[in-house]
Amino acid sequence: MSTAQTGFGNVAGRTSRQPWWRDAVVYQIYPRSFADANGDGMGDLAGISAKLPYLKNLGVDALWLSPFYASPQADAGYDVADYRAVDPLFGSLADFDGLLARAHELGLKLIVDLVPNHTSDEHVWFRQARTAAPGSPERARYIFRDGRGRGGAQPPNNWQSVFGGSAWTRLAGPDGRPGQWYLHLFDTRQPDLNWDNPEVRAEIVSVLRFWLDRGVDGFRVDVAHGLVKAAGLPDWSARSAMVAGSALDNRENPVPAAPPYFDQDGVHEIFRQWHRVLAEYPGDRMMVAEAWVEPAERLFAYVRPDEMQQAFNFGYLLAGWDAVRMSRSIDESLLAAATVGAPGTWVLSNHDTVRHTSRFGLSDPTSYPKGIGAEDEQPDEELGLARARTAALVMLALPGSAYIYQGEELGLPEHTTLPAEARQDPSFFRTGGAERGRDGSRVPLPWRAADRGYGWGSSRHAPWLPQPASFARYAADRQVGVDGSTYEFYRHALRLRAGHGLGHGSLVWSDAHNPAAGILSYHNHSLLVLANMGKGPVPLPAGYRVVLASGPGTADGGVLAADAAVWLLPNGS
Known part of the structure; x- marks a missing residue:
C-alpha cells in the first residue's frame, strides 16, 4: 500500500492552533456575474450581500471576490485604475464594508483580489507616464524601453502577450513622433509595473494595508509569478499560456520551461515583505x-513559512479526467507541500478556464481548450456533469484547502455557443478569434428558472453576457432543498468534510487504488473514497456503507458505476 500524507495530524476538526485557511473551502465570486441587485444587467456588491445566506447554507468557509475596483473594464476589472476605490458598476466602498460586515456576521471570511503585475492604462501613474520624458520617475514605475532597429521601430524584444500579439506597444512622444515602448504581458491596456522600483513596492504595500485595515481576511494575488522580469529582458521565442503557464510546444526551436518574465527568484523577497505586513494584523x-x-517544487516555494499561505494547484486542474494523471498530481502536490509545511490547495475550475463540467464531457476529457465556440466539438453535457460530481468527491475529501468556482455547486456547464458579437474577452480579439476566450465560463448565474435572465436584469437591461437556454434547468430555485440536485450534493459533501475533519487529515491510498485501471481510491481518517474513472462497474468494498454517492443509482447492487464516486464509512461507525 502506497501512502502520501500531509503532515497536519489526524485529529478531526480544526483546533485553535490551526489557522482557518489550512482547510478552508473557498467560494470564488466573479462579481459581474454572481448576482444583480439593481437590475442593470451587471452583478454588484449588493447582489452578493443578498446571496450570502445561500453561500452560508452551502457550507463554504470563505469567499474570494474577483476585482471590483475602479476600472475601465478592458479585461473585466483586472485592469485596475484605482486600487482603493470600488467601481460604480459594482457599488461603493460603503457597499463593500456592508458586505464584509455581513459575511463576518455569518462566520464567512472574505478574500479580495490583488492585481500587482500591471495597472490599467487609465491609472493616474500611467497617465503621468504617457506625457513624461524617457528616463523620468513617472516612466520608471513601468517598464519602458527604446525600440530596436532603425529609429527604434522594432519592439525592445520578441516577447509575446499571454493574450496574443506583441507584449510591447509604442507611444508617441510629445512632438507626436514615435517614442518609447512599454511592456504589457497581457492586454495593451494593462501596462506592467516595474517591481525593481521601490516606489512601486511601497505603493502596493500601502494598498495591502488599506484593505487589511478595512478588515479583509486575505488576498488572492493575480499573476504572482510575473512581478519580476529577468535582467536585460532577454528574448524568448515562445508564448506562455493562461493557467497552463509552461511554454507552448516548439520542437524546432526548443525554449526554457520558464520564460524570463515568469517565476524569477526575485519575486520571493516581495512576498516575504508582504508576509511581514499581514503578520501585523490579527486573525x-x-x-x-x-x-x-512547474514543477510542483517550484510552485510550493511560494508557500514557504515566511511567504504566502496557499498557491493554486493548477497541475491538479490540468490533470483532467484521467485517474493516472490525477493520482500523480495528488502525490506530487502532497509531497511538495509537506516539504514546506503548507496545505494542498485544490481547484477544478475558475474564471480563466473552461468549466470542468464541459471539459470532462469532451471526447478527450484531458484536453484544455482555450474556450469553446459553436464551431467546436460540443461537450456531452450529461456525461460531463456526472464526471464533475465524481471529481468533486475526489477533491473535497483531500487534505488541505479547496476552491469552488461560482456555479460549480449548480453543475453549470460552459456556455459553448456564445456568438462572436457577444464576446468581450481581449484574448478573443487579440488572437483573431483563434482562442474563443474565457467568456463562456463567466456567464451570469441562473437564480430563478422562470424569470427573465433567470433572475438577472430588468425590462430594460439584459445580463451583460447572454445565457444559454439550458441554464433554466440549473437555476438555483430548482436545486436548493431538492434532493439529488447538484447544490444539495455539494452541501452534503461540505457538511461531511467539515464533520470528519478531512481538510486536516492525511491521505493513504487504499488497496483498491489502481489508476491504470481507472480506479482512484484513498483513506482520509475513517472515510474511504472510491472513484471509478474506468469504463465498467467495479465492486464496492465489503464492510463499508455509502454515505454519499456522486449520483442517484450509481452505487446500487453492490457495485459502483463508471464515471461515479462514493464516500464510504466502516459499518457500525
Whole structure:
C-alpha cells in the first residue's frame, strides 16, 4: 500500500492552533456575474450581500471576490485604475464594508483580489507616464524601453502577450513622433509595473494595508509569478499560456520551461515583505498565489513559512479526467507541500478556464481548450456533469484547502455557443478569434428558472453576457432543498468534510487504488473514497456503507458505476 500524507495530524476538526485557511473551502465570486441587485444587467456588491445566506447554507468557509475596483473594464476589472476605490458598476466602498460586515456576521471570511503585475492604462501613474520624458520617475514605475532597429521601430524584444500579439506597444512622444515602448504581458491596456522600483513596492504595500485595515481576511494575488522580469529582458521565442503557464510546444526551436518574465527568484523577497505586513494584523490573514509554475517544487516555494499561505494547484486542474494523471498530481502536490509545511490547495475550475463540467464531457476529457465556440466539438453535457460530481468527491475529501468556482455547486456547464458579437474577452480579439476566450465560463448565474435572465436584469437591461437556454434547468430555485440536485450534493459533501475533519487529515491510498485501471481510491481518517474513472462497474468494498454517492443509482447492487464516486464509512461507525 502506497501512502502520501500531509503532515497536519489526524485529529478531526480544526483546533485553535490551526489557522482557518489550512482547510478552508473557498467560494470564488466573479462579481459581474454572481448576482444583480439593481437590475442593470451587471452583478454588484449588493447582489452578493443578498446571496450570502445561500453561500452560508452551502457550507463554504470563505469567499474570494474577483476585482471590483475602479476600472475601465478592458479585461473585466483586472485592469485596475484605482486600487482603493470600488467601481460604480459594482457599488461603493460603503457597499463593500456592508458586505464584509455581513459575511463576518455569518462566520464567512472574505478574500479580495490583488492585481500587482500591471495597472490599467487609465491609472493616474500611467497617465503621468504617457506625457513624461524617457528616463523620468513617472516612466520608471513601468517598464519602458527604446525600440530596436532603425529609429527604434522594432519592439525592445520578441516577447509575446499571454493574450496574443506583441507584449510591447509604442507611444508617441510629445512632438507626436514615435517614442518609447512599454511592456504589457497581457492586454495593451494593462501596462506592467516595474517591481525593481521601490516606489512601486511601497505603493502596493500601502494598498495591502488599506484593505487589511478595512478588515479583509486575505488576498488572492493575480499573476504572482510575473512581478519580476529577468535582467536585460532577454528574448524568448515562445508564448506562455493562461493557467497552463509552461511554454507552448516548439520542437524546432526548443525554449526554457520558464520564460524570463515568469517565476524569477526575485519575486520571493516581495512576498516575504508582504508576509511581514499581514503578520501585523490579527486573525490569521492570508494570501493565495495565482502562479502558473512547474514543477510542483517550484510552485510550493511560494508557500514557504515566511511567504504566502496557499498557491493554486493548477497541475491538479490540468490533470483532467484521467485517474493516472490525477493520482500523480495528488502525490506530487502532497509531497511538495509537506516539504514546506503548507496545505494542498485544490481547484477544478475558475474564471480563466473552461468549466470542468464541459471539459470532462469532451471526447478527450484531458484536453484544455482555450474556450469553446459553436464551431467546436460540443461537450456531452450529461456525461460531463456526472464526471464533475465524481471529481468533486475526489477533491473535497483531500487534505488541505479547496476552491469552488461560482456555479460549480449548480453543475453549470460552459456556455459553448456564445456568438462572436457577444464576446468581450481581449484574448478573443487579440488572437483573431483563434482562442474563443474565457467568456463562456463567466456567464451570469441562473437564480430563478422562470424569470427573465433567470433572475438577472430588468425590462430594460439584459445580463451583460447572454445565457444559454439550458441554464433554466440549473437555476438555483430548482436545486436548493431538492434532493439529488447538484447544490444539495455539494452541501452534503461540505457538511461531511467539515464533520470528519478531512481538510486536516492525511491521505493513504487504499488497496483498491489502481489508476491504470481507472480506479482512484484513498483513506482520509475513517472515510474511504472510491472513484471509478474506468469504463465498467467495479465492486464496492465489503464492510463499508455509502454515505454519499456522486449520483442517484450509481452505487446500487453492490457495485459502483463508471464515471461515479462514493464516500464510504466502516459499518457500525
